[in-house]
Amino acid sequence: MSDQPRLPTGRRSVLAALGSGVAALGSGCLRRARNLTGWRSAQPVELRIKTLPADADPYALRLARRVAAWFREAGIGVDVLPMAEQELVRQCLLRSEFDLFVMRLPAKFRDPDALTTLLHSRFADAPGWQNPFSYTDLDADGTIERQRRTSGEQRREALADLQRTIARSQPFTMLTVPDDVRAARTADDTNWRAADLTDPMDYLQLDRGDGQLRVVGTDRRATTNLNPLSVEFRRSGVLTGLLYDPLARPLDGEYTPWLASSIEFGTDEAPTAQVTLREDVRWHDGESLTADDVVFTYDLLADTTLGDDESAAVPSPEFRGRRTLVDEVSVVDDRRVTLSFVDADEDVARRALTAPILPEHVWRDRTDPAAIGGIPVGTVTEALVTNNIPPVGSGPFEFVRNTPRERLLLERVDDHFSTREGTALPGWIADSALDALSVRVVGSDVAAVEAVTDGESDVTGTAVGASTVPRIGRAEGTELLVRRSERPYVLGYNTGRPHLSNPRFRHTLARLIDGAHLGEDVLDGYARPAVGPLQGTEWYPDDLAWDDGNPVVPFLGQHGELNAEAARASFREAGYQYDDDTLVGGAT
Numbered sequence: 001m002s003d004q005p006r007l008p009t010g011r012r013s014v015l016a017a018l019g020s021g022v023a024a025l026g027s028g029c030l031r032r033a034r035n036l037t038g039w040r041s042a043q044p045v046e047l048r049i050k051t052l053p054a055d056a057d058p059y060a061l062r063l064a065r066r067v068a069a070w071f072r073e074a075g076i077g078v079d080v081l082p083m084a085e086q087e088l089v090r091q092c093l094l095r096s097e098f099d100l101f102v103m104r105l106p107a108k109f110r111d112p113d114a115l116t117t118l119l120h121s122r123f124a125d126a127p128g129w130q131n132p133f134s135y136t137d138l139d140a141d142g143t144i145e146r147q148r149r150t151s152g153e154q155r156r157e158a159l160a161d162l163q164r165t166i167a168r169s170q171p172f173t174m175l176t177v178p179d180d181v182r183a184a185r186t187a188d189d190t191n192w193r194a195a196d197l198t199d200p201m202d203y204l205q206l207d208r209g210d211g212q213l214r215v216v217g218t219d220r221r222a223t224t225n226l227n228p229l230s231v232e233f234r235r236s237g238v239l240t241g242l243l244y245d246p247l248a249r250p251l252d253g254e255y256t257p258w259l260a261s262s263i264e265f266g267t268d269e270a271p272t273a274q275v276t277l278r279e280d281v282r283w284h285d286g287e288s289l290t291a292d293d294v295v296f297t298y299d300l301l302a303d304t305t306l307g308d309d310e311s312a313a314v315p316s317p318e319f320r321g322r323r324t325l326v327d328e329v330s331v332v333d334d335r336r337v338t339l340s341f342v343d344a345d346e347d348v349a350r351r352a353l354t355a356p357i358l359p360e361h362v363w364r365d366r367t368d369p370a371a372i373g374g375i376p377v378g379t380v381t382e383a384l385v386t387n388n389i390p391p392v393g394s395g396p397f398e399f400v401r402n403t404p405r406e407r408l409l410l411e412r413v414d415d416h417f418s419t420r421e422g423t424a425l426p427g428w429i430a431d432s433a434l435d436a437l438s439v440r441v442v443g444s445d446v447a448a449v450e451a452v453t454d455g456e457s458d459v460t461g462t463a464v465g466a467s468t469v470p471r472i473g474r475a476e477g478t479e480l481l482v483r484r485s486e487r488p489y490v491l492g493y494n495t496g497r498p499h500l501s502n503p504r505f506r507h508t509l510a511r512l513i514d515g516a517h518l519g520e521d522v523l524d525g526y527a528r529p530a531v532g533p534l535q536g537t538e539w540y541p542d543d544l545a546w547d548d549g550n551p552v553v554p555f556l557g558q559h560g561e562l563n564a565e566a567a568r569a570s571f572r573e574a575g576y577q578y579d580d581d582t583l584v585g586g587a588t
Contacts, residue, residue, distance in 0.1 A: 042577055042584035045499055046077035049491075050092060051102040053082040055444055056218065058465025062522045063175055063489055064102040070512040074567040075583035086221060089232040094127040094317075096134065098494050102175070104487040105129075107198060107236070109533045112147060112159050113348050117321035119162075119171060120144050128231040128317025134496040135171035148325075151345045160541035163532045167544060167552040170506040175489040176519045177535070179526040180463040182481040183452040183472045190458070192481055197461065200241030201249060204396070204432035211412075211435030216451040217462035220405045220441045227388035228356050229304070229316045235462070242410060242437070243393040244356035247275055247294070251426060255350040258425075259289075259357055259394070259417075270327065271341045271349045278417045279335070283359045284391075284398040291331045296360035298329040298339075304383040306367045314381050325352040362392045396429075397437060408439040446471070453478050466524040482526065488533060499585055504574040510553035512567055515546075517560030 051057075051064040061082050068078040083091070091097040106129060108114050117123050121141050123131040140162060147158040184192045188209050195202035206213065225233040228240040245259040257263050259281065264274045281289040299306060301323040303313035315323065325348065328340045341349040366383040390399045396416045400409040412435045417423060419430050440457060442448050445464035451457040453475035463485070472480045491513070493500045500506060519527030530536075531544045531552060549555060556570060557563040568578060576585050 042579070044077055044579070045075075045576070045583045045585050046079075047071065047099045047500075048079045048081055049100045049102060050081050050083060050088055050098050052085055052088060056085050057104075058445055058463075058467070059178060059489065059523055060102050060104075063518060066518060066522055067102070067175070067491060067513055070514075070562050071509070073562045073564050074512055074571065075564075075578060075581050077582070085219075085235070086232050092492070093129060093132050093231055096132065096494060096496065098492075099497050099500065100494070101492045102489060103492065104178075104489050105533055107486045110486045110537060111351060112155075112534060112537075112539050113325075113351055114321055115159075115162065115533070116144050116148065116324070119166065123320075126315075126317065126320065128320070130317055130320055133171040133493055135169075136495070137165060137169055137171075140165045140169070148342075148344045148348050151347055155345065156539060159534070159539045163534060163539075163541060163544055164552075167531050168507065169503045170510045170553065171493060171495060173491040173493075173506075173510040173513055173553070174515065174530050174532065175491055175513065176515055176523060176527040177488040177530050178463070178485050178519075178523055179466075180481075180483045180485045181466055181469060181472075181526060182460045182463060182483075183449045183468070183475075184459040184479045184481050185452055185455065185457075185477060186479045187455070187477045188458070192459070192479060196483065197459070197481075198236055198238065198486070200238045201251065201429070203238070203242065203437065204434055205428050206432075206434055208433045208435075211433055213434055213437045213459070214440065214457045215437065215459055215461035216440045216442055216448045216457035217460060218442060218445065218448060219462050222439060223402050223406060223408045223441055224404045225387040225389070226391040226399065227384075227386055228358075229301075229318050229384055230386075230388075231317050234318065238461075239408075239410070239439070240356065240391075240393075241395070242397040243391050243395045243399065244358070245281075245394045245396075246354045246356055248350065248353035250354065255353060256425065260353075261424075263353065265346050265349075267346065270343050271346045273339045273341070273349070273353070274332075275337050275339060275353075277335045277337075278423075281394055281417055283362075283394050284413065285359075285362075287359065287361060289357070289359070289394050290334045291337045292334075293360050294337045294357055295329045295331055296364070297355065297358045298323065298326055300358065300363060300367070300383065301355060302326075304367060304381040305369075308367060312379060314379055314384070316384070319355045322352045322355050325349050357394065359392050359394075400436075406441055410437045411435065449475075466526040469524075469526075484528075484536075488530060490533075502574070505571075505576070505585075507553060508567075508570045508574050510550075511556045511570060512562060513553075514555040514557065514560050514562075515550060517555075521560060 049064045049068055052060040054061050064080045068080050071078045092101045109118055117130045119135055119140055121136040124134045124136055143158045143162040147155050191207045195205045219235050221233045222239050228244055247260045248255045249258040260275045261278045262276045266272050283289055301316045301319045305314050325341055325344055326339055327342050330338050366386055368382055370380045370382050370385045396413055396418050397410040398413050400411050402408045445468050448460045448464055449468045449471055472478055493506050495501050515529035519529055529546050531550055534540045556566045571583055576583055
């Protein structure tokens with residue numbers, strides 16, 4: 001007979017043995033003993049990262065896989081699930097069906113007040129880029145509200161405090177800020193470097209000899225949907241920004257009257273604005289644009305049911321943040337409206353003037369609940385799901401035709417007010433040589449670059465991966481355009497999920513990520529690391545600057561190599577344990 005001790009088989013005996021040294025048999029026997037008793041003190045931590053496939057984004061999937069590799073080294077079970085962009089947005093931004101996601105933040109979050117809807121707890125249950133992390137933090141809420149009401153140094157201090165809170169509590173982790181790489185034809189001497197191709201107005205700065213601009217890209221959604229309110233169809237607002245006019249546009253660093261001929265601010269307890277519309281402005285279908293359209297638009301953005309659904313309002317996810325600055329909009333006469341704002345500083349309130357104005361005679365019939373086959377599909381209205389083709393706007397460009405998933409053509413409106421004298425707008429807008437803009441869709445970044453190098457297109461409208469740089473550099477008559485992007489890649493956390501609700505757990509996850517290494521290894525150096533979304537702006541505090549590393553969540557390793565022991569020690573300090581090499585936490 002063997003001299004080795006035998007493990008008791010009765011449940012009572014097993015429990016006794018656990019208290020008297022069976023652990024000395026080793027972790028495997030101990031784990032088996034725990035299973036025999038039906039008792040588990042903790043469950044393995046398992047997460048899933050959702051992101052875009054390689055044909056939709058040159059970097060997102062590679063970033064997600066590298067992050068997953070670091071997490072696995074720390075003992076976390078991680079799966080990476082790529083999916084089509086429209087479905088990814090629906091699951092992560094509309095239905096909160098995710099643990100983690102890797103996506104790029106929209107450029108609008110470079111405006112400090114845009115952080116209100118991104119992070120304030122009042123938007124934790126709202127769809128879209130409105131707190132998709134379900135993040136709640138009293139300190140963050142307080143500083144968000146304070147930055148709305150103050151100006152100058154007080155606002156700067158509030159925003160600095162907010163960014164420090166975000167960096168500590170990590171509702172999302174900044175992965176890297178990429179450069180936007182594009183290919184452009186040089187044969188026609190277009191002044192490519194004078195324009196930011198993520199800004200709709202900058203297209204009007206391009207010198208085009210024949211007036212035609214042929215854009216090629218990989219995003220098919222713009223050829224199938226031109227609804228400015230549909231979050232899942234908008235990677236950027238370039239095309240809808242050309243089709244629709246706001247009351248004011250950010251031009252040369254200032255909010256400049258656009259559809260409005262004048263905007264006069266006054267203040268009592270809260271700011272008010274008297275807005276006068278330009279004369280003889282028409283929608284693309286020939287109808288006159290009036291003050292009633294302005295009031296209708298702000299009412300629709302606040303509640304796309306226009307009050308018909310007594311159970312709940314259904315606001316526009318895309319423009320809700322700007323609409324929350326407005327208390328009331330009223331008609332004075334056909335060309336004048338009054339906007340009353342909530343308790344906000346005037347400079348903050350001006351952001352509300354940048355929402356696109358919509359034609360009441362088109363959108364009035366889109367306020368009913370959305371339905372498929374006559375069956376309602378949830379708390380959503382037709383205004384949020386219509387493809388809006390053909391779109392009826394008042395912008396400097398109008399829709400001509402589209403072939404879904406293949407092509408789109410827009411043409412300049414001859415009598416748009418921006419072409420008239422005496423508008424007080426920058427001269428380059430009226431003098432624009434751009435008469436038509438066509439969009440062609442191809443299946444990959446390489447195919448997009450080849451369309452430019454072969455002379456079939458003029459520029460890649462969507463940024464391409466750095467792997468195409470040698471191909472662009474070798475091609476005759478092709479120019480490499482590299483521009484600092486304002487859209488960082490982030491790892492977003494669903495703070496309503498087990499473990500991810502713990503800020504110490506998120507803080508430790510962030511320390512498993514080397515942002516500098518991601519930029520060098522995954523993006524081939526065409527990127528820079530950052531701590532927060534306002535990096536590079538006047539609102540960014542010096543103590544959050546990236547020097548030799550992340551000053552708040554420094555990487556637990558060196559040069560992309562994770563120190564697994566240091567990572568495990570950090571998780572233990574956060575209250576977690578290890579079962580062999582697997583991170584476990586309390587049952588949730």
